[in-house]
Amino acid sequence: MKTKGFELQVKDLSEEGIFEGYGSVFGVRDSYNESVEPGAFVASLAKHRREGTMPLMLWQHDPWTPIGVWEELAEDGKGLWVKGLLLSGVQKSDEVRIMLKNKAIRGLSIGYREVDTKPAENGGPRKLVEVDLLEVSIVSFPANRRANVETVKSERMDEFARRLRDGDPMPIKDFEDILREAGVPKSMAVAIASHGYAKAIRSESEGEKANDQALRFLQMLKTD
Template identity: 70%
Template sequence: MKTKDFALEVKDLSDEGTFTGYGSVSGNVDSYGERVMPGAFAASLAKHSREGTQVLMFWQHNPSEPIGVWEDLAEDKKGLWGKGRLLMDIQRAREVHTLAKNKAIGGLSIGYREIKVTPDGNVRNLDELDLMEISLVSFPANRRARIEAVKSERMEEFARRLRDGDPMPIKEFEDLLRDAGVPKAMAVQIASVGYAKAIRSESEGVKANVMADLRSAVSAFLPNA
């Protein structure tokens, strides 16, 4: 069995032990020089459903330390999404819960067997994988997944500062758009025109209208904003 690590967004972890996160992110090359392709888990998830078996949840890939259950697993455009629940009657699960809530750990890692792999230059495309388990681990190795968590935090900071009347500087907002994938010219236009007008407006009525227009423009590129 091979393993591959991704980031867990601990903000989704509830006091009761439920959480959601991505056990795999599709389409990007990770630190192992491998790329999980969209649909790589489709056959495996269908097989688990058909045969009534479960993808297991371990601590650090240790089969002697099951800590919870996966209540739902599905593939979407981003990757392998999961809803999990730590079994809080288990001591290790309670320890993991405390560590995750305090961001002392931050990773999900899949345990799998390779079914179909194709070379793509120096990259190995993982086209089909037999998913066996998803563990909570200390160190996610997929850099993009970690960056996605950071982007989410920055977007939350942007929204909070707008609510508090302390908007971030124009250049910082432009960088936020660029990091989210907005093309440079468009990011400059949004930041230097609409955003700048909003934060410089002296009339609260005008400001509210401009802010509404700004949020609409941003949401077109950042649907989760």
């Protein structure tokens, strides 16, 4: 089995330990003078789906130290997108969560077997055309600094949407925190929460309309 690492930059981590990002970025030359080609994971991911399996989530490629589960993996135009869950109550997983939260760890790394490659040409990198993906690890030292976690799912967003639908809106400060987690600047988050949102939850006559608008705004934040 070979490994290939990428930089991991965590903006936030949900209390449940859920995060999203990229385990691989296409077309980027790494420190091994290799690059991963678009489509390299398609066959392997299809095989996992057929067999009802997922690549393992390991700590530092150690097969004796699983720390969570990968819930979703897919190729897109950028690379291999992954969504994972660190398992609460597993000692190493709890330690990793603390390190990720404080940005003490910087890397993701894939473990794979080569299936098809192209040799380096004209000074370019060796190309990985197809790989059999076995695991994706959280590691200390990445080989490539271009892949990173771009969004981290906060379960508070789902709770916020549910409470709006149920007519039990969150306190203003909690909504402000959710906006900050989604990347909204502090001054704008304060203004939105303390003016627009506060007015909406106080207004019984416009409550349903305001809730619909808030839900649409929240959905926009989650999908950007």
